[in-house]
Amino acid sequence: MAMKVYGPAASTNVARVLVCLEEVGLDYELVPVDMTKGEHKSPAHVSRNPFGQVPAFQDGDLILSESRAISKYILRKGGGSHLLREGNLSEAAMVDVWLEVESGQFDSAMSPIVFQCFVVPMFMGGTTDMKVVEENLEKLKKSLEVYEARLSRFKYLAGDFVSLADISHFPMAHYLLVGPHASVIDAYPHVKAWIADIMSRPSVKKVTELMEAAIRMN
């Protein structure tokens, strides 16, 4: 039985999991969850993700939630462990550091920006709260200064090797690039080049297409 991912491809957290499946080339089935109809809060979905969020993931009897946990499982199982470096203590630790940074700094600043610029106008019929956007763009810029310094020294975040820490940025990076604030990265040339590098990976291109197709359908 193929692995199953439950959730809409347009969700950044779902996309994170899909890109790992594409990286390792494992068969999977993407099972839609219609969040506009509250399907993520249905008993069936909550039995897989007790917090009523997406994604949920199933591999045989194993049911997982939380995209970064699912991603690591897929990479370990599917022959993608070079993206985690768990055979090398120092390298694995650097992957973990920058995965925490992705989650705690990049994602936490980007998430309200994407919510205000995409979800509110497209799915909720509302207006973008520019105060929230501006506040979070400032947070994002402070983080990008650190990224710029880091990527001036190393080709990728954890070192001179690409890892899950880099790839984990792509879903939010995609929305940044296609949204109204893409120019914010122009001031950070190493960041800009690094994002372009990540976005050019075949796995990332494939999932980006899935994300775009899902948005077009709405």
Added chain:
Amino acid sequence: MAPVKVYGWAVSPFVARALLCLEEAGVEYELVPMSRAAGDHRRPEHLARNPFGQVPVLEDGGLTLFESRAIARHVLRKYKPELLGGGDLAASATVDVWLEVEAHQHHPAAGAVVKECVVSPLLGGAPDQAVVGENVEKLRKVLEVYEARLGQSRYLAGDLVSLADLSHFPIMRYFMDTEHAALVEALPRVKAWWEELAARPAARKVAELMPPNFGFSKKP
């Protein structure tokens, strides 16, 4: 062999997370004290260790790490991997899941309550009751999930204690001193899980460095 060093103030729940893992793994370490009030974390020598200017930082041989959950994973991977699920794919995935839950579901809510109810008054402010109310409700829903989970397994990630459980200790240590501890007291399995966590020798040792008032002196 150079000792492991942790830089920071132990009252920080993030620093405490790193110390807890070192204690659990029985690793000798040196805590290099830093002063938040003096702005030590913004000095160039600290920014060279953590460009985000935060604590903790861990030095282990030639390796310099920041982000407390990354530090925790490194310490346990190196010195006590059974607390990460060992080599088993499903077990390690389940530990990862509940560690992410701690970070994304538990900490934002519990941390907000601690910030308003404990830290704000110490800084001379008043708790924002709207924020407290919102986060107490969020935390209640999260802990109800934990209560159900702990009915299925002895610990969050299975029948063995793991980093997923330990990672909750620092912020809960402060949360349980607030009036909202009643949330935990009302859920029998969560209560028993918390009490067992807090009774671990490593947790007791680290708690000695975490006075309930965060080490602020009482204002006259």
